[in-house]
Amino acid sequence: MPDSSSLMSRRRLLQGAGAMWLLSVSKVGFAASSQVIAVRVWPASSYTRVTLESNHQLKYRQFALSNPERVVVDIEGAHLNSVLKGIGSQVRGDDPFIKSARVGQFDPKTVRMVFELKQNVTPHLFGLAPVAEFKERLVMDLYPANMNSEQDPLLALLEDYNTGQLDKKMPAEKGPQPGKAGRDRPIVIMLDPGHGGEDPGAIGPNKTREKDIVLSIARRLKALLDKEGNMKAYMTRNEDVFIPLKVRVAKAQKQRADLFVSIHADAFTTAAARGSSVFALSTKGATSTAAKYLAQTQNASDLIGGVGKSGDRYLDHTMFDMVQSLTINDSLKFGKEVLHRLGKVNKLHKNSVDQAGFAVLKAPDIPSILVETAFLSNPEEERKLRTAKFQQEVAESILAGIKAYFSDSSRLARRG
Ligand SMILES: [Zn+2]
Structure with missing residues (x-):
């Protein structure tokens, strides 16, 4: 030296x-x-x-x-x-x-x-x-060099993120737009295919990459949602690119989304683990060992995909405190609707919505769920995840869950 x-x-x-x-x-x-x-x-x-x-x-x-x-x-x-x-x-x-x-x-x-x-x-x-x-x-x-924030809101968010400005600007973005979603205005859904770019997510025994499967499912779901007429779907990424977790949440807030759906197909420590699961945020820690494990591996995405100097201390951030129990309750209701429908196309890993501290579910005012479509680490489910049939069934199940959630009149009245 x-x-x-x-x-x-x-x-x-x-x-x-x-x-x-x-x-x-x-x-x-x-x-x-x-x-x-x-x-x-x-x-x-x-x-x-x-x-x-x-x-x-x-x-x-x-x-x-x-x-x-x-x-x-x-x-x-x-x-x-x-x-x-x-x-x-x-x-x-x-x-x-x-x-x-x-x-x-x-x-x-x-x-x-x-x-x-x-x-x-x-x-x-x-x-x-x-x-x-x-x-x-x-x-x-x-x-x-000349970022045009108007043309590309994602670029503006990435710039804010890289310059450490994102936290300051985030609270200015309110939750969902006023008016009754689906009646006065379209229901806005932010779809979040997990991982991307340098972060492949889980890799199956036959080398299937989670980032590719979940992007394909999210695209199918976006097509279904946009056909509905009263819904508008956005995606946190629509290509093989790494997007930091915080930027994904910020994008949902920027669009003032009514719902946030993160889509994954993960691995567990044993190949025997199988079935679909749905997660909502918990402010009190994970409700199961599997949930804790998955939250840890998902939150590590930034380290794997490459978050640089801004060092994402998302888990400790004060925004965590702003997460209202109301939003978590809505997330659980929404998650239940989706889980119920996923149970018709795949075995369920667990019969209730699991909870853990996922960084990607931390938009304070937007009901958010993380769907584990199936386990890539399970050879049989890896095979299934690769098929267009299963990908479409998963997309249709989530769509049906979204529709069921919004048809709940008591909840609509409150939101409206
Ligand atoms: Zn994942």
């Missing part, structure tokens, strides 16, 4: 040169030689993510070049290997932000990556400590 004085002078020197070496995680202890073991590029309409996975923390600096517009990332103490050389082939033709990527050994100690761009971007780099099966990661998110 260099002593602090030489670090200081070096830092000044580098600042003078317009860039600074940064550790991917703001702690000391990187090794002299780092091995990049995987490179992944996740293009999406809102932002593109580039992930470098390595055995040690990467020391990097990033700067921009123009004519043509480029983002350059230098990695110190790394050597060019076949993984890094493959980065160019990871860039897809339809990537909205990256035109091409190339890599070279800039000097004996430095690997230089150059990303040629399709539009001006704001890069956001951060490190992620090892979690689940992932080792050290250096993440670069490329957002459009």
Whole structure:
């Protein structure tokens, strides 16, 4: 380790040169030689993510070049290997932000990556400590330089999230719109396919990824809801992109949704676990061991998918206190309607709505449920989850649950 004085002078020197070496995680202890073991590029309409996975923390600096517009990332103490050389082939033709990527050994100690761009971007780099099966990661998110919040509300939320502004702005968003949902105005439903991008969710014995199955079910459900005439469905994600849990909740609040439905297909520690379940939020801890386990693994999504410097302390947040028992009661009623109908298309894991502290269910005024459609860790249910028939049956069951919930006249009167 260099002593602090030489670090200081070096830092000044580098600042003078317009860039600074940064550790991917703001702690000391990187090794002299780092091995990049995987490179992944996740293009999406809102932002593109580039992930470098390595055995040690990467020391990097990033700067921009123009004519043509480029983002350059230098990695110190790394050597060019076949993984890094493959980065160019990871860039897809339809990537909205990256035109091409190339890599070279800039000097004996430095690997230089150059990303040629399709539009001006704001890069956001951060490190992620090892979690689940992932080792050290250096993440670069490329957002459009001129974010048009009006055109893309998701981008505005992501920007607020990345700049730490989301908490301040959230309380300004009220719960559901005034008027009787379904009579004076459409019923607004926010569908939340779990996981996405760097976070695959559960992976079945035959390699089925939860993120793909739940997106497919959510799309089917959206199509059904939009056909109803008096309903309008939105999705927290409609592509293979990582969206932080808090941003998912914020999106529902921004649309002033009447209901929030998070869709999952998870794994349990034993392959024998099976059946559908429905969860609502609990402020008092989990009602069962399975619920506790699932809440832990679901809340870990941010760590796996990649939440950077803003460090999501969602579980401790004061908004948790704002969650009203009224909303939880409505969530339980709604969950019961959905569970009842799921019981007609699949075995139930448990006959009542389970409760646990899921971060994604924490919109204070919006009745919210998390549907575990089936267990991907169970080979038989994995097979079922892959079929269009079962995906459609699940979507129809949730639709029927939503309709039943809104046909409850006493509840409608109160909401109206
Ligand atoms: Zn899940």
